[in-house]
Amino acid sequence: MKSKKAHYGYYGLPILSIMIGITLLIGISIAFFVLKLFGWIIAGFGLYVLTSYGISVILIHRRREGDFPDLLKIEGNEYVLDVGCGMGRMSIAVAKRLKDGKVVGIDIWDKKELWSNSPERAYANAEIEGVRDKVEFKYGNALEIPFPDNTFDLATCSSLLNNLNGNAKKIKALSEIYRVLKPSGKFLLIEPLRCLRMFFLFTPFAFWQILKKEDWDRLLDQGGFINLKYCYQNGVGFFLLEKPEVRNHD
Ligand SMILES: C[S@@+](CC[C@H](N)C(=O)[O-])C[C@H]1O[C@@H](n2cnc3c(N)ncnc32)[C@H](O)[C@@H]1O
Numbered sequence: 001m002k003s004k005k006a007h008y009g010y011y012g013l014p015i016l017s018i019m020i021g022i023t024l025l026i027g028i029s030i031a032f033f034v035l036k037l038f039g040w041i042i043a044g045f046g047l048y049v050l051t052s053y054g055i056s057v058i059l060i061h062r063r064r065e066g067d068f069p070d071l072l073k074i075e076g077n078e079y080v081l082d083v084g085c086g087m088g089r090m091s092i093a094v095a096k097r098l099k100d101g102k103v104v105g106i107d108i109w110d111k112k113e114l115w116s117n118s119p120e121r122a123y124a125n126a127e128i129e130g131v132r133d134k135v136e137f138k139y140g141n142a143l144e145i146p147f148p149d150n151t152f153d154l155a156t157c158s159s160l161l162n163n164l165n166g167n168a169k170k171i172k173a174l175s176e177i178y179r180v181l182k183p184s185g186k187f188l189l190i191e192p193l194r195c196l197r198m199f200f201l202f203t204p205f206a207f208w209q210i211l212k213k214e215d216w217d218r219l220l221d222q223g224g225f226i227n228l229k230y231c232y233q234n235g236v237g238f239f240l241l242e243k244p245e246v247r248n249h250d
Contacts, residue, residue: 084160106140174223
């Protein structure tokens with residue numbers, strides 16, 4: 001039977017469940033058969049990852065995604081790009097605010113990053129939320145966005161850029177978003193920030209991969225964007241940016 005409620009997936013679940021399972025198994029085996037203290041430390045680590053992941057899943061699901069596009073001041077007739085749309089969370093939130101406009105969500109639908117990630121799931125969510133006619137989901141890499149220059153009025157990107165390894169890839173994705181935005185087009189970037197709260201919610205590996213607010217400021221400036229507004233909510237940074245009429249610097 002088809003679910004009546006939209007479901008936007010669990011971030012990192014496949015990798016994390018393997019990691020938690022292995023850590024608990026190794027830790028408990030060592031504790032019982034070899035070195036008690038050492039084994040319980042490893043098992044404790046597994047439990048810590050399990051707990052922090054559980055809390056972050058609850059927080060992500062309580063996140064009121066619908067609030068975020070308000071930062072964009074959507075008028076209703078815009079052509080919008082959602083980069084790394086996954087199962088459509090942000091695309092659908094934006095589509096709900098459109099009258100004649102349209103959202104195109106692009107993604108490579110990596111199932112390691114998002115459990116049951118697929119364009120079919122994104123379309124099913126759009127159907128459930130009553131915006132099927134306002135969205136289109138299309139295969140597309142953030143590093144090579146399959147659209148011509150100056151195409152979109154607005155762009156959004158939520159929880160993708162931190163996952164691109166290294167600043168070179170982040171800058172490349174930002175330059176692609178810049179390229180496909182029209183001059184004066186707005187861009188909403190949403191990313192978890194490296195802060196104390198996230199230290200407890202992310203696994204240690206993932207925590208060191210996420211950037212601080214200052215790092216984003218530098219990358220966004222390097223990308224040529226003007227920072228219009230910034231908000232911080234529960235460890236997550238919301239950057240409202242603009243592509244200037246004339247490029248600031250190269
Ligand atoms: C953590 S999920 C976030 C999904 C969605 N934006 C949300 O907020 O629910 C990251 C998404 O980025 C996608 N992704 C990863 N690398 C990508 C790339 N190079 N180009 C496009 N999408 C990518 C993954 O497939 C995944 O759907």
